[in-house]
Every structure is written in structure tokens, then in C-alpha cells.
Amino acid sequence: MRFCAHAFAAVAALTLFLSPSVAQSGTPVAYTDPDTGITFDTWTVSETLSTGGFTFGMALPSDALTTDSSEFIGYLLCSSQNTTSTGWCGVSLGGTMTNSLLLLAYPYGGSILTSFRYTTGYYLPVAYTGNAELTQISSTINATHYNLIFRCSNCLQWTQGSESGNATTSAGLLDLGWAQAFPAPGNPSCPSDITLNYHDNGHNIWAATLENAPNTSYTDWAALAKTTVKGRCSTTTGSTTATPASSTPLLARATTTPK
Ligand code: HEM
Numbered sequence: 691m692r693f694c695a696h697a698f699a700a701v702a703a704l705t706l707f708l709s710p711s712v713a714q715s716g717t718p719v720a721y722t723d724p725d726t727g728i729t730f731d732t733w734t735v736s737e738t739l740s741t742g743g744f745t746f747g748m749a750l751p752s753d754a755l756t757t758d759s760s761e762f763i764g765y766l767l768c769s770s771q772n773t774t775s776t777g778w779c780g781v782s783l784g785g786t787m788t789n790s791l792l793l794l795a796y797p798y799g800g801s802i803l804t805s806f807r808y809t810t811g812y813y814l815p816v817a818y819t820g821n822a823e824l825t826q827i828s829s830t831i832n833a834t835h836y837n838l839i840f841r842c843s844n845c846l847q848w849t850q851g852s853e854s855g856n857a858t859t860s861a862g863l864l865d866l867g868w869a870q871a872f873p874a875p876g877n878p879s880c881p882s883d884i885t886l887n888y889h890d891n892g893h894n895i896w897a898a899t900l901e902n903a904p905n906t907s908y909t910d911w912a913a914l915a916k917t918t919v920k921g922r923c924s925t926t927t928g929s930t931t932a933t934p935a936s937s938t939p940l941l942a943r944a945t946t947t948p949k
Pocket of ligand 1: 695779780781782786787788793794814815866869889895913916
């Protein structure tokens with residue numbers, strides 16, 4: 691398994707080097723969120739490769755380059771085409787769409803809803819049944835972008851039925867993937883029951899070098915993650931019924947973008 695992960699990292703790195711169509715550099719750009727003070731390694735997909743651009747960022751526990759972390763603090767900055775096509779975006783925590791833990795996010799009703807997904811083929815991923823957990827730290831939504839900062843617990847190792855996989859932070863290099871779509875998900879109020887169209891605003895894999903992600907303030911930052919936004923699911927569908935657990939509605943405010 692470890693060999694496979696390293697072999698894949700090597701292939702991904704080589705692809706990154708050789709392919710002119712590659713999404714973005716694996717070299718991170720350090721970005722500190724002004725509201726929370728959290729510093730991320732960020733990787734940005736340019737507007738030419740995905741309309742409106744896309745940025746993913748990661749902060750990790752201080753020892754993550756020597757001891758594999760099962761969690762991270764994430765940063766997502768995704769694009770909406772207009773007020774109707776508010777879209778969705780996602781990351782693959784194993785690089786490929788298949789056999790990796792997928793996280794997708796989309797704006798809806800003034801909040802950003804999220805769903806963990808998994809698939810063994812290139813079709814609509816099903817809801818992930820493992821124990822990954824997402825708690826929000828902050829979110830912003832405007833007409834063109836939405837931004838989510840979140841703690842992702844049990845996200846760097848995954849199990850779905852008989853399949854399992856992991857991302858090894860101690861390698862200093864993660865295989866990650868991104869995908870972005872223009873249309874909003876169908877049935878958006880219930881993240882576990884959404885329908886999706888293909889990611890028509892791009893996708894790709896990149897080999898993400900970890901540089902500034904580990905930080906001694908990680909534990910303090912992780913403690914900022916207090917909000918669980920579950921959406922609203924009908925009891926008749928068999929999904930968890932939930933209203934946003936936050937006592938503070940996540941309202942739109944100005945988005946700060948990394949340069
Ligand atoms: C209806 C839903 C979806 C369909 C039909 C779909 C289909 C596909 C197809 C056909 C490819 C390969 C394209 C190519 O080789 O050029 C692909 C790649 C990819 N998809 Fe999806 N996808 C869906 C949802 C998702 C979601 C929810 C995510 C992440 C949250 C995701 C992440 C990716 C990534 C990272 C790639 C590039 C890596 C790879 O080829 O494995 N996809 N998708």
C-alpha cells in the first residue's frame with residue numbers, strides 16, 4: 691500500500707513535470723487567513739483552467755511531516771458562475787476520483803454545505819460511510835466565489851466497505867485532486883441526497899508539496915472549528931434529519947482571496 695502511494699506520487703510528479711495541460715504547480719503558496727490567523731499551504735488553479743479559479747489549502751499538526759496526520763484544517767475557495775449556477779467544487783484526498791475520499795462543497799441558503807463521497811468508478815460518487823467529520827471554522831459567499839475554512843477529522847485515511855486508503859503526510863507530498871462544476875447540485879438542502887452533474891468547470895490531479903502546512907498553532911486553530919452544518923434532510927429518505935447546528939447563521943460576507 692505504501693509502495694503504491696509512493697509509486698503514484700512519483701507518477702503524479704512526473705506527469706506534473708511533463709504535461710503542459712497540468713492544473714497547477716505542486717509548490718505551495720503560504721497564505722494566512724486574516725480573520726482566523728490560520729496559515730495554509732495553498733495551491734491555486736488558474737482562471738484559464740477553471741473559470742473563476744479554484745484554491746485548496748491545508749494546515750496540519752506540527753509533527754505531520756514525521757508522523758502521519760489523520761486530520762487537517764482545509765481552505766476551499768471555489769467559483770460560482772452566477773446567482774443561479776452557484777456550482778459545486780470538490781477535492782480528492784487521494785488524487786484520483788476513484789477509491790479516494792472525496793469532499794465536495796456548495797453554497798446553499800447562505801451556508802456552505804458539504805458531503806463526503808466515495809466511488810470505485812467514474813460516475814456519481816455515493817455517500818461515504820466512514821467516520822470522516824467536517825466542522826466549519828468560517829465561510830463566506832458572494833456572487834462569484836465561496837470560501838470555506840474547516841477542520842477535517844479522520845479525513846486522511848478512509849474505509850468504504852472492503853476498500854481502504856490513506857494520504858501520508860510524512861511523505862511531505864500528497865496526491866490531491868480537484869473538480870469544479872457550474873450547475874448547482876440537485877436536491878441541495880440535503881447533502882447526502884444531492885444529485886450532481888459532471889464537473890464541467892475542470893478537474894485534475896496534482897502532487898502537493900507540504901512546506902508551511904505543519905504549524906505549532908494547529909491545536910489552537912482546530913479548536914475554532916465549532917460549527918456543524920448538516921443541511922435539512924427529509925426523514926422519509928432515511929437520511930439524518932438535521933438543521934444547521936450552528937447558533938450563528940453562516941451569512942455571506944466579503945471574501946478574502948489568497949494572492
Ligand atoms: C456525477 C458525478 C461525477 C461524474 C460523472 C464524474 C466523472 C469523471 C470522469 C469521467 C473523470 C475522468 C475524466 C478524464 O479522464 O478526463 C473524472 C475525473 C475526476 N473527478 Fe469526477 N465525476 C463526478 C463527480 C466527482 C466528484 C464529486 C469529485 C470530487 C469531489 C470528482 C473528482 C474528480 C477528480 C479529482 C478527477 C481527476 C482525477 C481522475 O481522473 O481520477 N468527481 N470524473
